[in-house]
Amino acid sequence: MSWDRMQREVLDALGHTVYRVAPANMPPIPDDPLLHALLRAAGRSADADDAGLLYRTWPIAGLRDNPTAKRALWPRLRALRPTTGFHAST
DSSP states (O other), X not given: OOOOHHHHHHHHHTTOOOOOOOOTTOOXXXXXXXXXXHHHXXXXXXXXXXXXXXXXXXXXXXXXXXXXXXXXXXXXXXXXXOOOOOOOOO
């Protein structure tokens, strides 16, 4: 089972230990500035549970020096960002 950040915080507050087992088929996250920038834009870090999966699905090589491809990826990155709560409009 995969727990999101909020669930892990709640379980920790309740005194439970949450262990994380990385899937065996996930590649290590390379030290690539573009990849880390994409992870930050998606609201993730390199140690996020789904960072390896995201790394495998993003066309990193196709994004380099291709502004059109980068712009096309932005909606997907925004959709991955965690919501921070309800903001009432005034």
